[in-house]
Structure formats: C-alpha cells, structure tokens
Amino acid sequence: MTTLHERTGLSEGLASRYRTFMSRHAGLMPTLAAVVILLVLLIGAQIAFGNFIAPRNLSALLLNNAYLVVLAVGMTFVILTGGIDLSVGSVMAFTGILCAKLLSDGLPAVIAIPAMIAGGAVIGLLIGILVQYFDVQPFIASLAGLFLARGLAFVVSLSSIKVEDPAVLWLQRTRFTVGDWYLTPTGILALLTVAVATFVLQWTRFGRTVYAIGGNEQSARLMGLPVTRTKVLVYVISGACSGLAGLVLTAFSGAGYPLNGVGTELDAIAAVVIGGTILTGGSGYVIGSLIGVLVYGVIKTIIAFEGADPSWTRIVVGALLLVFIVIQRVIVARSERRR
Template identity: 70%
Template sequence: MSTLTATDSRSSALQQSLTRFRHRHASWIPVFAALVILIVMLVGAQLYFGNFLTPRVLSALLLDNAYLLILAVGMTFVILTGGIDLSVGAVMAFTGMLGASLLSTGLPSAIAIPVMLLVGAAMGLAVGVLVLFFDVQPFIASLAAMFAARGLAFMVSLSSIKVEDPAILWLQSTRLQGAPGGFYLTPTGIIALTVVLVGALVLHYTRFGRTIYAIGGNEQSARLMGLPVVRTKLFVYVVSGLCAGLAGVVFTAYTGASYPLNGIGTELDTIAAVVIGGTLLTGGSGFVVGSMIGVFVYGTIKTVISFLGADQSWTRISIGALLLVFVVVQRLIVARSSRR
C-alpha cells in the first residue's frame, strides 16, 4: 500500500512539473511545432525522393534563402511590438537597384554597401515616424513606403542592372567547405546566420529586447512602467529597414544583377515565415530562432515542389495552403496550452 502511495506521489509530482514547464515555456511550443514540421518534411522528402537530404540540397537551403532569413529577423522585431512592415520587399529592391547603379558608375563597394544600408534604415525610419508621430496604422504606413520604394526603384532604372563588382560577387560565389561530405557555406549564408545570432542576443539579453516584448504584451502597461515605448518602436522599424537594406546587398550578390521588380511578394513570404516560426501577429511572443526555422520550412516547401516539377502557379497555391495549415495548427497548440 505504501509502495503504491509513493508511486502515485512521484507520478503526481512529475505531472505537476510538466504542467509548470508548459506554462512557463508556452511561447516556445509553436517553435517546437515548427521544428517538428521541418524534420517531418525533410524525412518525408528523403523517403519519397531518395536524394533529398544531400549536402548540396541542404547547403542550398541556406544559400537560396539567406536574404529571406535577414528580412525575417527584422520582421520579427516589428511583429513582436504588434506592428507590421509591408515595405521590406520593395526596400530590398530599391536598395539593390541603388547599389547596382552606384557600382556601375565606378563607385567602390566599400561606399555603395553602407549607402544601401543607410537608405534602408532611412526608409524604416520614415515608416516609424508615420506610425508614431502621425498616428498612421502600421499597415497603411508601410504600404505607402512599399509603393514609394518600388517607384524609386523604377526611377533608378527601368531595366536590369548587371553587377560586376568583384567584392559583391565574392559574397555569393565563394564556397567555404567547412565539413566533410560536401557541405558548404557562402559569405551570404554567414551574414544571414550572424544576423540571426545578433537578433537573438539583442532580444533576450538587452533592455531594448525586453522592452520590445513588454510593448507587444501590453503597450499601455509598458508606458505606465516608464519604458521608452516611442523610441523603442521607432528603432524597431529602423532595424527592419536596415535588414531590408542588407537583404538588398545579399540578394544583389545572389542574382548578380538588380531589377525594379525584384522582391514582389517577398514581404508576404517574410511574414508567413515569421508566423510559421511561432511569432504571434498580436505581438509579445516569438523568437528569432523560430523565424529562422520558419524560413527553412518555407524554403523546404519550395524545394520539395521544385523536386516534384510542379507548375509555378501550383507552387504558389501549394505553399499558401501548406502555410495556412501550419498557422492553424500552431494557433490550436497555443490555444490548448493557454487553456491548460
């Protein structure tokens, strides 16, 4: 009898510990769900195709989505505050066109790249000023910036501008063999992973990051606590614009040219990847690591459909349907966790 009682006590204590863990780490549940989805997709693709989990495909997963990963980090900062930035794709195109135009005139990349970053940050600052000082909704403010950036890209040139600068092309063409079996990294991939690392550290180990979570959780409470709400939200949009400018550099290196229509729909891809990674659109909950996983899920979907040889229209339809399923599943997980 005493043995059964001791066993029941241990079982009850274990159950209470698991319950406390779920309550304290509920925000990580969507991230784990996205990770499970990614693993299932990779294993399923390997079983179906037989040659999916190869060094070439896995290395290309980061290579092909480095620019999207950078955009997702900036978007995570914005969404955590409860905002949105629809201008990132157009800003990426505009900064790419501007940089390519400057390089074509003979300006060195050591000057062109900082100019691209500064212009991206300035576009983000403009969105933040509209939102915070003119009380414009983030959706409308960033939509206006999207149209403005796209128009500016066409003002630079109506046609594609080829990039021949060795430093820019080096970012994409260099293959760094870091592990046996054929795995490789490129400078663009290293830049993207560095941005993820810096973003994660800033969010979790700085006052700025903690203020972002506080604003997203309850902006009014954050104001009553004396937190710098206006300054933080303004800087968040600057970070998003800066990431868009850096993505312009990476995407220009990736394609070897710039075109005014680059990045159309990229803002929606970015938002989808961030949400898949577990960041709530209402703000206050999410992680940069989750956004990185969301980008890899999105990239894996595109790669699988490419392996299947599906038509481009079906590719977009399939991606949209799968993203919708992933978002609904994660929302159900969060709702169930909250009830518990």
C-alpha cells in the first residue's frame, strides 16, 4: 500500500507535468477545444437525428465546404503574421467568373485555370505591397482589395456564366468511392492544400519565419529574418488560395457568378479562429483551420436537418467565435505573465 507521503508526491509530480505541458503547448489548447466541440456536435446530432454520422453525409461535409477549406488555409498564413485579409471572398468571385468567361470564349482549361489562380495572386501581391511598403493597415489594404476584386468581377460579367468545360466539371462530378464513402477531386484539392500548407509552416524556413513574425516582428527583424518578403508572400499565398477556391466553387456550382462569396471572408476568418489560430499572430495550425471549417459545416448541416432558418448558422458561429476569442485572450495573458 502507498503511504500518504507517496500519494502526495505522486499527485504533485502529475501536477508539475501538467503545468509543464500546458506551458509548452498552450497554443494547442484552442485547437483541442475545437476538436472537442466537433466531436460533441457530431455525437449530439447522431443522438438527435439517428443517421447523422453516415458515410455519405460526412463525405458531403467535405464536398460542400471544400472551397472554404482552401480559403481558410490562405487566411491562416495571413493571420499567423498578425494580419487579416478581407478580400478572399471577392477574389474567389472574381477568379470564378474570370475562369467561366475565359472558358466560354474558347480558351482551354490548361490556360484558364492558371490565369485565375495568377489573378488571385496578383491581387494578394497588391495588398501585401500596400501593407509592407506603404504602411497601410491590413484591414484597410485588404478592404481595398475586396472592392477591387468585386468590381473586376462585375467588369467581367454582370450575370452568371455557365461552365460547360468537361475538365472543370470533372472536378466535381467524379466520385472516388470506398463502400459508402466518397471523395471528389475538389475535396482532394482541398486536402492537398491543407497538406502542403502544413508542411510549409511546420518544416520550412519560410514557415518558421511566418511564426516568428507573428510572435514578435521586431525580434524577427533583429534575427535577420526576411520579414518584408515573408509578409508580402503570405498575402500572395492567400490570393492564390482564393483563386484556387474560385476554381473549386465554380466546379461545385457549374457556373461563375460575380456575387459569389459575399461575406465568405468572415466565414473563413471565423473558421481559422475557431480552429485555434490566435488573431494577434504567432500561434495556430492549418489542421486547426480544417477542424474549424468542419465545425462550421456541421453546424450548418444540423440547422438544415432541423429545418431552421439558415441565419441561425451565423448566430451559433458568432457565439462560438466569442468563446474562442475569450480563450485566446486568456492564453495570451498567461503567456505574457510567464515572460
């Protein structure tokens, strides 16, 4: 039998290990909280509806939100540096209608698709230059990008343009099935984007620089890191991801439309924050952003199952966002006290 002294020593040792883990991995807590919320939502929906956790329903979750996953990946890069990008929804609309227009004019997909992604990257480059070289606040610079991209979308066309190119439609209509599970090429594109971004952020010098800038930009400069180039490049990445999301959404809907993506930038920001990326920068994970998108998608699906007004999706996501911002403030406050 263990003595009281041994039990006390054991409990103190466990408490010490817990405190050490929390201090070293505090940035993981919001992401783990998002995972817990996702599991609770899935289990609760299964209890309520009985057939919610079905292979086809879960497969559709990724299919319906693939474009948002791609947008959230680009947004994660920007927020990790302490910035914000409000242009992503409008850039997605512009690149989508541009692709549809180019295809309807007879250009092959091998030209139209790179052109739309390049168009998104150029708008991201302009925003990055405004932020870094003209010292414009990211909110204002990306707001200018939002108006620019939306205006360009209306310049291309005032109405919807149907896409009939078989290569683009193949991205959505093709199903790779395993039993009752299925995956579309658009879903594969979204998962590949997450995988590449995870590798870049976790195992490359560029990724470490992104985290360093978000943690303390002045220290990053003193360390000799390429701060200027990196801050411009994260907006280019966000713009390119918006262009890719435009392709995914165009394939999903079968048409380009200049009013696509209105308010989608807020959905992307919400997904990134719910996934655990701290708004002040320096802490977060692309996998967390994927979890955030899945949380958003599950909430939207539950409300559809209930037959409730879709506006409840915004209400619930807004409430979750408030909770996660409070969690982030607690984490930041604790990290500052430890310093």
